[in-house]
Amino acid sequence: MASTSRLKDKVKQKEWNIKGKMSLLTLDLSNKYLTQLPEELFELKDIEALDLTGNRNIDLSTELIKLTNLKLLCLHRCNLESVPAVVMKLSHLEALILSNNNKITLPDEMSSLVNLTVLDLNNCNLKSVPFVVMKLQQLKRLMLGYNKNITMPGDMSSLVNLTALDLQNCNLGTLPPVVLQLLNLQELHLGMNQISLPDELYKLENIKVLSLFACNLTTVPPAVLKLTQLEELDLSWNSGIHLPDELCGLMSTNVRVLKLRGTGMVTIPQVVWRLVQLELLDLSCNPVQTLPAEIEYLTNLKHLSLLYCKLHTLPPEMWRLTQLEWLGLSSNPLQTLPSEIGQLTNIKHLDLSGCNLHTLPHEMGRLTQLEWLDLRDNPLQTLPAEIGQLTNMKHLDLTACKLRTLPPEVGRLTQLEWLGLRSNPLQTLPAEIGQLINMKHLDLSDCELHTLPPEMWRLKQLEWLDVSSNPLKTLPAEIARGQLTNIKHLNLTECKLRILPPEMWRLKQLEWLDLRSNPLQTLPAEIGQLSNQSYIDLSHTTLITSAHLKVAVLGEKMAGKTSLMQTLSTDQSTLTEEEDRTHCVEITQWAPDRNITFEVYDFGGYDVYHLPHQFFLTQGALNLLTVNLHEYRCTEQSYTEAVGFWLDTLNARVPGAVVTIVGSKTDLCSGTEIEEKTRDIQERFTQQHNTWQRGIQQQIKELQFERSTYRGADPEEIEQQLERTLTRPLRLTGVYCVSSAEPTSGLDTLKSHMIETANDTKVFPNLRRILPRKWVDFKQELHDLRNRPTVGTDRGYSSSARSSLRSDRGYSSSLSSVGSDRGYGSLSLSSVGSDRGYGSSLLSSVGSDLGYSSSLSSVGSDRGYGSSLSSLITD
Ligand SMILES: Nc1nc2c(ncn2[C@@H]2O[C@H](COP(=O)(O)OP(=O)(O)OP(=O)(O)O)[C@@H](O)[C@H]2O)c(=O)[nH]1
Ligand SMILES: [Mg+2]
Incomplete structure (x- = not known):
């Protein structure tokens, strides 16, 4: 249940720009490396939007249908090849985002989405519009952008409700004739096409929004001037475009929005100043040096964008545009602002970043409606006290402003949610900062702060705090003793911290903690209480994180296991010789990237090794079941030998085992053969899975029936055990086909899958562990033992270990497993201990003290470095 509430905490209102702006109760699970949907999700019945962006190859459970309020599903960049079956059952779905799935095909069953009004197929590598789209009669908005050279169908008359069509960047030279049939169109997006528009465009008389940015236009196409309903026209990035006088003819009555970004204009054509209805004018990225007095005619202007122009001064008339709510002047060499800026009393959003301003006029204090102020990159050394009058301010960016102090009046900005002070030579902060009780995001990085004011810890809404690169030697205990308990993201990189206050671990909401490059000596024992934390970086501290995952490579003899792992780890085809068989098990390490090390257990496939294998199958491992696709026959017997047997073993030994099936030797198979065989394996797996479930249920029933007469072990306990097995089924994460022979294939995909799964x-959940340096050194010392020839030969291993584990590299392997919780348990640990004078009493006392029989690091992590243990090691 704890995890449900955590997922629940992530549910937020979010603005989706789909049918115009829409605010939906959204759960954002984007980029979480999910392969499946978390179970707890299905309890969040209220959510209206689910964002699964970037979870590649995610498998959507049918339970998704429980989310009956779901209106929007975003599967952007999920590497989908088809629309997941459950999606077709979400008949209440209104918006489906499938963009950036460039292998996707749309099945006919999608026609069941009778309420779908928005379909986003941008950048799906579509060569034509999928047939089923024409059956989605409720569609209002269809996005087909970034599908280069897409051919449009001859007839789209079934889409009677279509009001918006996006064909951006489709490499269109002319407007597809079918578009002219869509008489209800109100929005047409044709940007980034070198398109010539036909005169018939005027037939689309309902067009309100027309986007023609970056279309290489030299003038406004005459047909556009006839669109009498036009409200919004985007002509940005058409360098040197001519604006004819007619622009203010028919169009001027309705046109509200004109975008002329990056059109190379040195002076703005007069016709623009005659479009007196304009509410939004975007002139950014034009090399204009001055603006004429005529700007004052645009009295309806609410939004004026002049970012990245070359304005040294602004005409006094501009300050008469008192309707302005949004003004962007970023990156103009203004140097000063006149006091008249104080007349813009309706302004809410003001961007003055990078304007080379040395001071701010006191009159800024009159902009009391201001909610968003960006002053980044200005050589301001002080702020006027009047800043305290801007009491509606929510977002204030003062990054890189050369500020040495902040006026105490800042404390009056009690609505402030976001404050950026990065890269200012601030040595202290005023105590008044503690009054900003609505603050959520505070960036104090790269300042010169030696201490943080204790009042800061009253910011109880704070979720994101960056104090990195400050010479802070300590953090006050108030960090957690106060009310700063909502913090989710805390960056303490490069802070000269030697210790952390133990109270820090009361920050129960913490998800992301960066402690890089601090001379930390220890971590408080309370570390284990940081239950929510999913990212912690301790690199360049004297502590390190350990992310080791056991990868068990299983499968029949000659399946290609050893060749596969060698090829993966060396990045080039490395096949074994025919006589080069693996004996029992070989253990090696492979670090595919700097964040993870796989401890690879490569099993020998010969039948005689099957029994000892069982000792090595443990929880917390990724099992790669390798199947020789060349030899595989689509028969029950072949399945049982190559797959079924191994899965049965895993299922019995390790409930909830995580398995990836790897079909090997695809170089020896045809494409259809690969397809048929993998399908066969998947189908038989489903049958096997169902048989397990039925079998266990049957056993539970029998047990209940026989309970009264049952002798021997406690039937209730057996029943609970069976139920545990039932609720922790084996998890198949996918079937991947590879060839290790030159030229290799499928290996990159498999590697990515392994990293993503890990x-x-x-x-x-327990992969990343924080280990004090001493632990790591100890492990290393044990590890080094394997290079000593005497170990394991005439001292050490008990005979049982020797007989069951003997292999070419068996002894060393058992050592490397010590301390990393991947291996044999107390047997090898205590024998190593006694060899090396750690004293078996010490190690066995560790085990028995804490009730563990397995390895050291599991003791450490599970117990939060129980002090008794670490003192034992230290001593
Ligand atoms: N053509 C081809 N041959 C392969 C491929 N992978 C492995 N082989 C060959 O298949 C044979 C068995 O490969 P191994 O990698 O040793 O198989 P294994 O699963 O480790 O076998 P055991 O250690 O006996 O369990 C060797 O002769 C390899 O050269 C492959 O992708 N393509
Ligand atoms: Mg082998």
């Missing part, structure tokens, strides 16, 4: 905190 990083999936739902699958391997």
